[in-house]
Amino acid sequence: MAEAPLLSVRGLNAWYGEGHALHGVDLDVFRGETVTLLGRNGVGKTTTLRAILGLVRKRTGTIMFDERDLIRLSLHRVARCGIGFVPEERGIFSALTVDENLLLPPVVAPGGMPVEEIFELFPNLKERRKSQGTKLSGGEQQMLAIARMLRTGVKLLLLDEPTEGLAPVIVSRIGEVLQMLKARGITVLLVEQNFRFARRVADRFYLMEHGRVTSGFPVGELEARMDLLHEVLGV
Amino acid sequence: MTMIFGIPVQALLGQLLVGLINGSFYAMLSLGLAIIFGLLRIINFAHGAQYMLGAFIGYLLLTWGGIGYWPALIIAPLAVGLFSAIIERLALSRLYKVDPLYGLLFTFGLALVLEGVFRYFFGVSGQPYAPPPLLAGGTNLGFMFLPVYRGWIVLASLVVCLGTWFAIEKTRLGAYLRAATENPSLVQAFGVNVPLLLTLTYGAGAALAALAGIMAAPVYQVSPLMGSNLIIVVFAVVVVGGMGSVLGAIVTGYVLGLVEGLTKVFYPEASSIVIFVIMALVLLVRPAGLFGKDA
Amino acid sequence: MADQAVSQAWVGQGTRLQWLLLALAIAALLVAPAFVYPIFLMKMLCFALFACAFNLLLGYAGLLSFGHAAMFGGAAYFTAHAAKVWGWPPEAAILLGVAGAAAMGLVMGFFAIRRRGIYFAMITLALAQLFYFFCLQAPFTGGEDGIQGVPRGQLFGLFDLNQPLTIYYFVLVVFLAGLFAIWRIVNSPFGMILRSIRENENRAISLGYSVARYKLAAFVMSAALSGLAGAVKAIVFQFATLTDVDWQMSGEVILMTLLGGIGTMIGPVAGAALVVALENSLATSGFPVTIATGLIFMACVLLFRRGIVGEIQAWLDRRGARSED
Numbered sequence A: 001m002a003e004a005p006l007l008s009v010r011g012l013n014a015w016y017g018e019g020h021a022l023h024g025v026d027l028d029v030f031r032g033e034t035v036t037l038l039g040r041n042g043v044g045k046t047t048t049l050r051a052i053l054g055l056v057r058k059r060t061g062t063i064m065f066d067e068r069d070l071i072r073l074s075l076h077r078v079a080r081c082g083i084g085f086v087p088e089e090r091g092i093f094s095a096l097t098v099d100e101n102l103l104l105p106p107v108v109a110p111g112g113m114p115v116e117e118i119f120e121l122f123p124n125l126k127e128r129r130k131s132q133g134t135k136l137s138g139g140e141q142q143m144l145a146i147a148r149m150l151r152t153g154v155k156l157l158l159l160d161e162p163t164e165g166l167a168p169v170i171v172s173r174i175g176e177v178l179q180m181l182k183a184r185g186i187t188v189l190l191v192e193q194n195f196r197f198a199r200r201v202a203d204r205f206y207l208m209e210h211g212r213v214t215s216g217f218p219v220g221e222l223e224a225r226m227d228l229l230h231e232v233l234g235v
Numbered sequence B: 001m002t003m004i005f006g007i008p009v010q011a012l013l014g015q016l017l018v019g020l021i022n023g024s025f026y027a028m029l030s031l032g033l034a035i036i037f038g039l040l041r042i043i044n045f046a047h048g049a050q051y052m053l054g055a056f057i058g059y060l061l062l063t064w065g066g067i068g069y070w071p072a073l074i075i076a077p078l079a080v081g082l083f084s085a086i087i088e089r090l091a092l093s094r095l096y097k098v099d100p101l102y103g104l105l106f107t108f109g110l111a112l113v114l115e116g117v118f119r120y121f122f123g124v125s126g127q128p129y130a131p132p133p134l135l136a137g138g139t140n141l142g143f144m145f146l147p148v149y150r151g152w153i154v155l156a157s158l159v160v161c162l163g164t165w166f167a168i169e170k171t172r173l174g175a176y177l178r179a180a181t182e183n184p185s186l187v188q189a190f191g192v193n194v195p196l197l198l199t200l201t202y203g204a205g206a207a208l209a210a211l212a213g214i215m216a217a218p219v220y221q222v223s224p225l226m227g228s229n230l231i232i233v234v235f236a237v238v239v240v241g242g243m244g245s246v247l248g249a250i251v252t253g254y255v256l257g258l259v260e261g262l263t264k265v266f267y268p269e270a271s272s273i274v275i276f277v278i279m280a281l282v283l284l285v286r287p288a289g290l291f292g293k294d295a
Numbered sequence C: 001m002a003d004q005a006v007s008q009a010w011v012g013q014g015t016r017l018q019w020l021l022l023a024l025a026i027a028a029l030l031v032a033p034a035f036v037y038p039i040f041l042m043k044m045l046c047f048a049l050f051a052c053a054f055n056l057l058l059g060y061a062g063l064l065s066f067g068h069a070a071m072f073g074g075a076a077y078f079t080a081h082a083a084k085v086w087g088w089p090p091e092a093a094i095l096l097g098v099a100g101a102a103a104m105g106l107v108m109g110f111f112a113i114r115r116r117g118i119y120f121a122m123i124t125l126a127l128a129q130l131f132y133f134f135c136l137q138a139p140f141t142g143g144e145d146g147i148q149g150v151p152r153g154q155l156f157g158l159f160d161l162n163q164p165l166t167i168y169y170f171v172l173v174v175f176l177a178g179l180f181a182i183w184r185i186v187n188s189p190f191g192m193i194l195r196s197i198r199e200n201e202n203r204a205i206s207l208g209y210s211v212a213r214y215k216l217a218a219f220v221m222s223a224a225l226s227g228l229a230g231a232v233k234a235i236v237f238q239f240a241t242l243t244d245v246d247w248q249m250s251g252e253v254i255l256m257t258l259l260g261g262i263g264t265m266i267g268p269v270a271g272a273a274l275v276v277a278l279e280n281s282l283a284t285s286g287f288p289v290t291i292a293t294g295l296i297f298m299a300c301v302l303l304f305r306r307g308i309v310g311e312i313q314a315w316l317d318r319r320g321a322r323s324e325d
Helices: A045-053 A075-080 A098-103 A115-121 A123-127 A138-150 A168-183 A195-201 A226-233 B009-040 B047-065 B069-090 B100-122 B148-170 B172-182 B184-189 B194-216 B226-241 B246-266 B274-285 C016-034 C038-061 C068-084 C090-112 C117-137 C164-187 C189-199 C201-206 C211-237 C247-260 C267-285 C289-303 C307-324
Strands: A007-016 A019-029 A034-038 A059-065 A083-086 A156-160 A187-191 A204-209 A212-218 B138-140 B145-147
Touching: A007 A045, A019 A034, A019 A045, A019 A059, A034 A045, A034 A168, A034 A195, A045 A059, A045 A075, A045 A083, A045 A156, A045 A187, A075 A083, A075 B184, A083 A138, A098 A115, A098 A138, A098 B172, A115 A123, A115 A138, A123 A138, A138 A168, A168 A187, A168 A195, A187 A195, A204 A226, B009 B047, B009 B148, B009 B172, B009 B194, B009 B226, B009 B246, B047 B069, B047 B100, B047 B194, B047 B226, B069 B194, B100 B226, B100 C117, B100 C247, B100 C289, B145 B148, B148 B172, B148 B194, B148 B246, B172 B184, B172 B194, B184 B194, B194 B226, B226 B246, B226 B274, B226 C117, B246 B274, B274 C090, B274 C117, C016 C038, C016 C164, C038 C068, C038 C164, C038 C189, C038 C211, C038 C247, C038 C267, C068 C090, C068 C117, C068 C211, C068 C247, C090 C117, C090 C211, C117 C247, C164 C189, C164 C211, C189 C201, C189 C211, C201 C211, C247 C267, C247 C289, C247 C307, C267 C289, C267 C307
Parallel strands: A019 A212, A034 A187, A034 A204, A083 A156, A156 A187
Antiparallel strands: A007 A019, A007 A059, A204 A212, B138 B145
């Protein structure tokens, strides 16, 4: 029998107020995998991440993670199960220094990276550890947003468009970080518009349209599906 | 006798001291209001009642249980903090999703009930509460006579205010508080129990008010109405300072206390309204308040 | 208070049933003095008008004033002083009270509309407290004693207001006229704009409305009508005291409005009648009024934020919606 997925989402519906945003999302993420959600703007990629986490409260369906159903848990308990989150807007706190931002998320499981090691990985952050979090450049803020999740020992990381609006140098740096995460065995569910970036790090892809997952395929099939993807994504 | 602007120096210094004492209470109370508002987005109208409760617990501990000032300094804030935390859990937590004005109205109702209960049992007249023997009497500073207890209040309130400031700005719990003030749901998504943080914050803010109350008991008399008039002045202080900054709330509290004291010397008729007038002037010049960020 | 769903039923063109109910209510008020003490009825009417005037600001412009006692009590002082010290006839004294309250509303509103929401409430509260201390010290208010023994006088030199029924019908006419004025304001284009400001202030600004001016105008109208209530009360009860300008009075009018239903036309009337009746019955029982008011406040906020009338309307609307299906 094959190994059970680390995260298994079935029939996930979600609403913003009256707006029905997700119409039964199904997806699986296995241990150690990096899975990328593709899709146009507004098809529900970000909402999927936020609904898994519980930031969108109005939802139905099942979200099995590590043999627990997350849907009934309160927001802070989800993180404690071992799920980390890097939001699209990065969520760096302006009232906190770089250090404080880095140390903010509580450690949820052993096996996180020690702070010294994180600073080795991101020397820029070390130099600016006393400055206000939002005084960093966009790229540095993104690094900080990822870095603070490395400390906490999460098993699954939800990453929402980490490369959006960043210079190519920074994007490739983030790519290296994601490779490193994979090497450490951290599972990643990534929302990404940037194809070339995604194919470097992803093992599998899911394509989303109109609040549903319409297809899934491994990275090897990406070339064969390029025409279809270009059409659906309009790139 | 030395005179400044036709006022004896003794009188001037005496009123400045009174102003500093009042300012100490303004600072402690507006600090608590600002912390609660920052995280809960609720203006705690019951803050004055919680201050009064602190003083009354001290008074009752002494008259019924023979328990003195020093233990009361710990017990009263703890008791009021616990009581308020329960109120937050049972009631206020249901109001976070509706207009913040409902939080104001609920705590207003709570203030009326608390005040009404104590009025019912103790009447409106004040009860005296003697300062502890250690802090009784006074010292002659050469240029003025300083009652020891008053010196203690200035010192203790400074320590409390700066301690609170330090706890918010420099500790891990304080970082949670600041971050949750900015983006509560993200902090909760990181695994911090934000609902508990809200409860603790409300409890701590109320405990701070109760601490101010027990400290005030030997200076003013212990009366059911001691909080309601004070809280309105503190609201004006908070409007002047703006609630964006903890340090701003503290500084504004002390400064306005001193200004009020000075007014008592030079134009006593205006002393009870000077803070309101300053509030109106600040609204003309800087509507967001002196330290305010949010308009 | 954005979650108040204002039903159009009471403010729009009334149905035949509603006109009938209105006529019945007026008829009941006309014959009421035969059954209930007129003085008690007049107290109710004064507070009902006060609450409706307050609701004009809270329910339709979305501004929670915590300082309306200043206008209510201020007008009472002006009227009492004019009638007693200057010997003005009641109609002139009342007009002075209204004008004074409107002027105070202009000043208070000028400062308060610089901030929104909670700050607005705190600023109005602080300014009202300023006025309270002024009344405490100013020579013409009589300090702690207030102004006592205000003559009721002859209305227009024709009607002797010392006759219980005469003054009752005078108060009733003032009350109905005040309510009619509020109804007209609410249903005018001005009222529509106020509501759109309440719903979405930024959108109203982007539509080019001078929001500050509308808010100020609403504040002044509300202040003037509150002043009318306070002025009439001073003539009826023949005194003006610090109680009328106290912050607790500001709280009381909020309670009446909240209990009856914010943003409903008759909610504040019902709320005022209930609160006045409750205070009357508590006055003899020895149970402290403040505890009762505080508890009602807490219960309203937690359990029925729409108020009594608002809940009934919501229930009727739901039923109506179901029967249409």
